Amino acid sequence: MKKYDVIILGSGSGLVVLEEAIAHGKKCAIVEKSKFGGTCLTRGCIPSKMLVYPADLKREAETASRIGLEFSPPRLDFKRVGERMWRQINVSSRIEANLKRQPGLDVYNGTAEFTGPRSIVVKTDDGGVSDELTADIIVVAVGARSFIPPISGLEAAGYITYESFFGPAFPDEPWDSLIIVGGGAIGAEFAHIFSAFGTKVTIVEMKDHIVPTEDEEVSSFVERQFEKVGIDVLTGVRAVSAGLNDMGKKTLKVEKMKTGETVTLEASEIFIASGVRPNTDLLRVDLAGVKTDPRGFIITDEHLRTSQSGIYAIGDVNGKYLFRHVANYEASVLCENLFYGGNRRASYDAVPWAIFTHPQVGHVGLTEREARERGLSIGIARNKYSEIASGIAMGYKSGAPDDGFAKIILDRNMRVLGAHVVGPNAAILVQPFVFMMNSGIPCNELKSACLASGGDVESCSRLLSLCPEAGTVRPALESMVIHPSMNELTVWALDSVEWDN
Numbered sequence: 001m002k003k004y005d006v007i008i009l010g011s012g013s014g015l016v017v018l019e020e021a022i023a024h025g026k027k028c029a030i031v032e033k034s035k036f037g038g039t040c041l042t043r044g045c046i047p048s049k050m051l052v053y054p055a056d057l058k059r060e061a062e063t064a065s066r067i068g069l070e071f072s073p074p075r076l077d078f079k080r081v082g083e084r085m086w087r088q089i090n091v092s093s094r095i096e097a098n099l100k101r102q103p104g105l106d107v108y109n110g111t112a113e114f115t116g117p118r119s120i121v122v123k124t125d126d127g128g129v130s131d132e133l134t135a136d137i138i139v140v141a142v143g144a145r146s147f148i149p150p151i152s153g154l155e156a157a158g159y160i161t162y163e164s165f166f167g168p169a170f171p172d173e174p175w176d177s178l179i180i181v182g183g184g185a186i187g188a189e190f191a192h193i194f195s196a197f198g199t200k201v202t203i204v205e206m207k208d209h210i211v212p213t214e215d216e217e218v219s220s221f222v223e224r225q226f227e228k229v230g231i232d233v234l235t236g237v238r239a240v241s242a243g244l245n246d247m248g249k250k251t252l253k254v255e256k257m258k259t260g261e262t263v264t265l266e267a268s269e270i271f272i273a274s275g276v277r278p279n280t281d282l283l284r285v286d287l288a289g290v291k292t293d294p295r296g297f298i299i300t301d302e303h304l305r306t307s308q309s310g311i312y313a314i315g316d317v318n319g320k321y322l323f324r325h326v327a328n329y330e331a332s333v334l335c336e337n338l339f340y341g342g343n344r345r346a347s348y349d350a351v352p353w354a355i356f357t358h359p360q361v362g363h364v365g366l367t368e369r370e371a372r373e374r375g376l377s378i379g380i381a382r383n384k385y386s387e388i389a390s391g392i393a394m395g396y397k398s399g400a401p402d403d404g405f406a407k408i409i410l411d412r413n414m415r416v417l418g419a420h421v422v423g424p425n426a427a428i429l430v431q432p433f434v435f436m437m438n439s440g441i442p443c444n445e446l447k448s449a450c451l452a453s454g455g456d457v458e459s460c461s462r463l464l465s466l467c468p469e470a471g472t473v474r475p476a477l478e479s480m481v482i483h484p485s486m487n488e489l490t491v492w493a494l495d496s497v498e499w500d501n
Contacts, residue, residue, distance in 0.1 A: 012038020013327035014141035183210030362430030365418030383493035389484030
């Protein structure tokens with residue numbers, strides 16, 4: 001048995017904790033079954049953006065006539081696009097090489113499997129098994145993988161996922177046609193990429209809207225823009241069976257959930273993007289006494305602790321929010337508590353994200369529906385790109401179908417409940433609202449400490465009066481805004497708020 005101070009399972013956000021542990025002189029081990037760097041670097045958000053950006057430019061070129069520019073149809077050099085993407089993915093090999101040169105660190109290539117509380121073995125693809133490894137601290141950061149829905153005949157017909165796409169299934173040229181099962185963030189990004197690259201794309205989504213995590217106005221807007229560029233969007237349908245036809249095409253039979261009517265689709269390839277499942281089943285976490293929820297995600301408390309002392313879980317594997325920036329945030333919280341004597345709690349009150357499709361989507365906080373379902377009295381501020389100078393300069397016109405917007409949801413005290421933008425630079429435009437929502441962290445921590453010490457809700461809530469501006473949009477309303485700039489889209493929305501009666 002080999003004894004370590006810290007064992008890290010997974011080389012995505014786990015590397016953040018590993019670096020801190022090494023800096024504090026801890027004897028460490030890291031286990032990785034795939035490429036080093038995690039999903040985001042090797043088969044997710046980073047390589048996908050190497051494809052999204054060319055797709056964005058192509059779409060912009062196609063609409064440039066509205067500002068007086070005429071382009072010949074852009075010619076896609078898919079080989080060069082792919083080469084740039086693979087160079088970025090291959091950074092993982094340098095990460096692995098650097099880790100293996102690090103003093104005080106043992107690197108294990110394989111799949112970790114718990115043998116008991118705070119003990120594991122590592123299994124390799126060729127059937128090898130390591131000695132038992134044990135540590136005072138084990139951090140589980142093994143992420144998640146694609147969920148494959150039970151579609152009859154799918155295995156025989158063949159399909160791809162984001163894992164195989166950024167691997168052996170990466171095509172030499174864009175497919176002629178593509179069916180994407182799932183209209184969430186992954187499905188929406190790949191629909192944009194391949195539609196812009198000339199592929200005929202069809203999205204199959206069980207829910208009533210694509211990008212269903214978004215505000216309904218945003219979802220509907222994205223859906224209309226997809227249809228405008230020729231993406232077929234089928235919502236409220238479920239995939240029933242798959243197969244191959246006489247022409248060598250892949251087929252997918254879908255059923256309309258309200259009527260039971262079936263339609264058979266065909267395409268060169270089927271892309272499964274219908275969600276993810278955690279990798280906990282590969283770890284045998286049950287042998288460690290680590291509890292999971294009904295979906296298999298590890299249950300953690302506000303300090304990222306699992307049900308087993310000394311074992312922590314961060315990132316996708318705990319199922320809270322499946323984004324790399326959330327995983328990195330959790331890693332920073334854990335580092336503060338493990339190595340600096342902190343008692344920091346992970347807060348998910350203002351989790352932002354973006355969907356890098358076309359139009360781009362930025363999101364933080366509650367949607368209008370979620371706010372109303374909570375019984376909140378709210379105000380809604382809106383503004384369109386066509387109503388600011390920068391948007392007009394970009395060619396957006398009032399009433400045009402591609403005129404995106406910002407939508408800010410406020411409570412009666414002008415605190416931000418949610419912010420949503422759909423259109424150019426959406427991710428950037430939402431970010432200031434994240435800062436505003438987090439501006440009351442010190443007072444919120446006082447309230448939490450008060451409640452934890454046994455104080456009643458009413459008296460503890462009075463502590464927020466120490467920060468009357470906390471979480472509100474007042475700093476934005478009282479600040480200068482660069483003119484003309486895209487910042488005016490969100491800030492000027494606050495000039496006119498529609499309040500509930």
